[in-house]
Amino acid sequence: xxxxxxxxxxxxxxxxxxxxxxxxxxxxxxxxxxxxxxxxxxxxxxxxxxxxxxxxxxxxxxxxxxxxxxxxxxxxxxxxxxxxxxxxxxxxxxxxxxxxxxxxxxxxxxxxxxxxxxxxxxxxxxxxxxxxxxxxxxxxxxxxxxxxxxxxxxxxxxxxxxxxxxxxxxxxxxxxxxxxxxxxxxxx
Ligand SMILES: Nc1ncnc2c1ncn2[C@@H]1O[C@H](COP(=O)(O)OP(=O)(O)OP(=O)(O)O)[C@@H](O)[C@H]1O
Ligand SMILES: O=C(O)c1ccc[n+]([C@@H]2O[C@H](COP(=O)([O-])O)[C@@H](O)[C@H]2O)c1
Numbered sequence: 612x613x614x615x616x617x618x619x620x621x622x623x624x625x626x627x628x629x630x631x632x633x634x635x636x637x638x639x640x641x642x643x644x645x646x647x648x649x650x651x652x653x654x655x656x657x658x659x660x661x662x663x664x665x666x667x668x669x670x671x672x673x674x675x676x677x678x679x680x681x682x683x684x685x686x687x688x689x690x691x692x693x694x695x696x697x698x699x700x701x702x703x704x705x706x707x708x709x710x711x712x713x714x715x716x717x718x719x720x721x722x723x724x725x726x727x728x729x730x731x732x733x734x735x736x737x738x739x740x741x742x743x744x745x746x747x748x749x750x751x752x753x754x755x756x757x758x759x760x761x762x763x764x765x766x767x768x769x770x771x772x773x774x775x776x777x778x779x780x781x782x783x784x785x786x787x788x789x790x791x792x793x794x795x796x797x798x799x
Pocket of ligand 1: 634718744751760765766
């Protein structure tokens, strides 16, 4: 790549089991307010502190592609799915930092309390600019870029009790069908 044109990206990782309107709002707000050339959405194979997932990785990847097709600045990466095992963000950041100069890392405010336990946190902390999306108006500590999002929606709530209006329209039917068939045996 041409190093005279520095590229800035944001990475937004998650389980996306399933993707919902809260995720889309984070993506839209990030594109509006961050100085970035590209936003890379990275579905985890397994998020390190979670026991597993309900929908298989490839399906979550396909759903994300469908709901992000509205903006060419968004890419969905299968890097963590291909690698398998626990999806450590430092590995993903190290991969993309070989290609891009500046990396913003987007997380939801609920992840703040466990951040210091993330794999190789000090290294990760040196390499990214943190961006924190509020979920319900939380205070965000200094040193983090705040994304104002007010959609208290979660995938856990959806898996327990599906609310069709919370599912992005392009995948609504598929998601409803999938979880109506599979959620009972995968309830967390
Ligand atoms: N409604 C929301 N508002 C702001 N950030 C969110 C929202 N939902 C999820 N996020 C953030 O997006 C990232 C990916 O979320 P994830 O796929 O884990 O969804 P989730 O709804 O938090 O799922 P679960 O309930 O299974 O933990 C995480 O950093 C999470 O904090
Ligand atoms: O690297 C870690 O140790 C680590 C620990 C917990 C979560 N993460 C990442 O944080 C993102 C959101 O995770 P989750 O559990 O809220 O879906 C997802 O990309 C995970 O891989 C990463």
